[in-house]
Amino acid sequence: MAEAVASFSPTAPKASVDKAAAMMVPEQAGPFTEQYAKSTVELTQHNVTAQAATLSAGVEALGPSAASVAVILRVPRTRPVSRRAARFLPCAWRWPSAATTGWCST
Secondary structure, eight states: OHHHHHOBOTTSTTHHHHHHHHTSOHHHHHHHHHHHHHHHHHHHHTTOEEOOEEEEEEEEEEETTEEEEEEEEEOOEEOOOOHHHHSEEEEEEEOSSOEEEEEEEO
8 A cells, every 4th residue: 555655657647546545445535535646636737757666664563452553665767868968968089188077968
């Protein structure tokens, strides 16, 4: 469930929230879905993609009907570079006698 909550795709913004909500009890799924929908508006506008992967997880029993869960995720996020920002990229080149750095046009 942690991976579903932390993952996001602008082409299907509700896919991961629906997957996570399906694993929740109904009384928690509704408020979670509403909160998640509000927070994904900006991610969709900026075309951000996030894909979570579980690195480690642990469960500690607190009693017969309660437990504590900890999950460590790796969540790389990507966002397309705008055409204007990608037009000039930093580069380095070496002349026969000296090193020079500057901006290269793509």
